[in-house]
Every structure is written in C-alpha cells, then in structure tokens.
Amino acid sequence: MTASPRPFLLGPNQYGKAEIRVLKTTRDGATHHVRDLNVSVALAGDMDAVHYDGSNAGVLPTDTAKNTVFAFARRHGIESPERFGIELARHFTTTQDSLHRARIRIEEYAWERTGDTGHSFVRAGRETRLAQVTCEGGDVEVLSGLTGMTVMNTTDSEFTGYVKDAYTTLPEDRDRILATAVTAWWRHRETNGAAPGPGWDDSYMAARTHLLDAFAGTYSLSLQQTLYRMGAHVLELGDGIDEIRLSLPNKHHFRLDLTPFDLSNEAAEGAVYFAADRPYGLIEATVLRAGAAALIPADLANL
Structure with a gap:
C-alpha cells in the first residue's frame, strides 16, 4: 500500500544554541588579556526525520553545541571573533554527517585595563563588535x-x-x-x-x-x-x-x-x-x- 503524500512539507529550518556567554583570559606574565563573547550557533542539514517523526538520530543536542564553544575556547583560545567562528563552523559541518550548514554569530564586548596591575579592567563604553561565519559545503563566508x-x-x-x-x-x-x-x-x-x-x-x-x-x-x-x-x-x-x-x-x-x-x-x-x-x-x-x-x-x- 502506497503511503499518501504529506499534505504539508517542511521548509527551511535550523536549530542551535543561542547566546552562549564565554569569557577567555590569557596571561602574559603579569599582563592579562580578555576576550568576552556572546556566541550563537545555528545548525541545518538532514532534519526531516526529527520534524516529521520525532526521530533524533541525526540531531546533535544544542547542549553539545554549548559545550563545544567552551571546549574550543580553552583548547584553541580566541584569537579573534572571526577566527573562533570559522573553527566552530568547520567543526560542526565536518564531524557530523547530518549537518550541512553551520552559522556562528558572535558579539564581542570590549574591556580596557584600569590601574597599574595588568589584571584590572573596566567595561569599555564603546560599540559591540560583531562577526558571523557561515560554513556550507566546504565554503566559508565571513561577515564582520x-x-x-x-x-x-x-x-x-x-x-x-x-x-x-x-x-x-x-x-x-x-x-x-x-x-x-x-x-x-x-x-x-x-x-x-x-x-x-x-x-x-x-x-x-x-x-x-x-x-x-x-x-x-x-x-x-x-x-x-x-x-x-x-x-x-x-x-x-x-x-x-x-x-x-x-x-x-x-x-x-x-x-x-x-x-x-x-x-x-x-x-x-x-x-x-x-x-x-x-x-x-x-x-x-x-x-x-x-x-x-x-x-x-x-x-x-x-x-
């Protein structure tokens, strides 16, 4: 018996973890450096089964995406928002067969040193830096x-x-x-x-x-x-x-x-x-x- 066609079709979709707050410190002797990011991960790929049937077989948990951000910050450091986004986007699209596209959107908050200790900071009253990295089919697009x-x-x-x-x-x-x-x-x-x-x-x-x-x-x-x-x-x-x-x-x-x-x-x-x-x-x-x-x-x- 042939299954009847679905009356409603799934359109473009994505899922991920939004606003992952991560702060990475780097120590250069007594002088410390800070990168303070707000990272949002959006993933897309073969997601028909989870939407139609509730099968999670191809779903990487959003909690895993959060943990990946923290682990990459420790393992690779944060050279820049763009570089960090590229590393994350490539990781998600090359390690999971079900994921074909990853978009990493990052806000960076600036801190300025205060005093003469090398480790005291004041939140800078300036603009927020932005970056977005999209990786799909091996191609990488970078927006700053x-x-x-x-x-x-x-x-x-x-x-x-x-x-x-x-x-x-x-x-x-x-x-x-x-x-x-x-x-x-x-x-x-x-x-x-x-x-x-x-x-x-x-x-x-x-x-x-x-x-x-x-x-x-x-x-x-x-x-x-x-x-x-x-x-x-x-x-x-x-x-x-x-x-x-x-x-x-x-x-x-x-x-x-x-x-x-x-x-x-x-x-x-x-x-x-x-x-x-x-x-x-x-x-x-x-x-x-x-x-x-x-x-x-x-x-x-x-x-």
Whole structure:
C-alpha cells in the first residue's frame, strides 16, 4: 500500500544554541588579556526525520553545541571573533554527517585595563563588535561588523530642499546636529576563511577607523549621503571588503524655540536642543564594490 503524500512539507529550518556567554583570559606574565563573547550557533542539514517523526538520530543536542564553544575556547583560545567562528563552523559541518550548514554569530564586548596591575579592567563604553561565519559545503563566508557606535557632528550638517506636502511641518535647517548609532556589517572577499592581510583584529579596527573618518569628514546634506560616504570609504581603503550594509537611526536633536523667554537660540551662538529618542528616522542601505553581488541580508541588523 502506497503511503499518501504529506499534505504539508517542511521548509527551511535550523536549530542551535543561542547566546552562549564565554569569557577567555590569557596571561602574559603579569599582563592579562580578555576576550568576552556572546556566541550563537545555528545548525541545518538532514532534519526531516526529527520534524516529521520525532526521530533524533541525526540531531546533535544544542547542549553539545554549548559545550563545544567552551571546549574550543580553552583548547584553541580566541584569537579573534572571526577566527573562533570559522573553527566552530568547520567543526560542526565536518564531524557530523547530518549537518550541512553551520552559522556562528558572535558579539564581542570590549574591556580596557584600569590601574597599574595588568589584571584590572573596566567595561569599555564603546560599540559591540560583531562577526558571523557561515560554513556550507566546504565554503566559508565571513561577515564582520559593529553595532551601537554612537557618533555626532554638531555642525557641517543640513537638511533642506526636501519634498513638502500638506502634512509637512519640519522646518529646513542649514546648521543642524547630525547624530546616529551605527550598525554595520561588511563582507570579506571569498578566501575560504583565510584572514585578510592585516589579520582579523587589525582589519576590524581599520574598517572602524574608516567609518569614523568618513562620518567626521563629510559635510552632510542628508544622512543618506553620509551613509554612502562611510560605506564607500570602507570599500576604498578596506583590504578585501566587497560589500557593507549600514543601518543608521537618526538621533534627532531639535533646536528649541526660546523666543517666549526672550532668548535667541541660533546654532552659531551655541544653541540648546531637545534630544528626542523616538520616533526616529531610520536610514539603511548597502554599498557595493562595482561588479559585486549584494549578499548581506537587508534585515541582518534586526535578527
């Protein structure tokens, strides 16, 4: 008797362990070094049986994925988020026949030394470093990035000449504050997981510097223009970077009308602003090297 076909089919799926917090210390005499990561593992492969029939024969437990992260941190150390992600992704896809794809997503939190002991640290009030490594069929894709890098220009920014309709109340401003909290992902050229020339850490710091330099050095007519200049600067100077995805929320600062108090409030005089946290404009775009394909998901910043 032939079994009737399934009325509903399993679509794309993955499983894993999310937000594995691991901190690795390295001692160089009296000077200590810290890598503080939040690691999420997503695995995919031959998973029809577990979904249709509840058979776990091809399922690597998510608890094992967690233990693997801890063991690899001790056995191999954490040279960089990218290198650590590559080692984990290759391990899962080469040691388990049922697993064909592994995606490792990593956040790194920065610590800075304080005092003169070599082992005292303060949590750095800066952006969070990001990395994502995907291994499938032996191919490795590496994305690097950052989030929460808050920047501000107090002049050299304007917003004029925009479309106005019956609902427009925003006045044009030729000397405004431009502030945003940058989230950026950039894709390294396909090198099968090999580090860029300067190494992963130096490559990250260089891209970060290029973003900051372009933000500071652009006379902004719109946040979109600033976004494009930031992305183009990374591609122009970045070693082996083909694509960058930027998400820039506009942290609005509205210059107040103080005329009811018989006070002027012009930007050139040193003005007072209202810092509004919401709602906010959200500007997002991908900047590509000519001839490259856009491969970074448009909604990656929100995943």
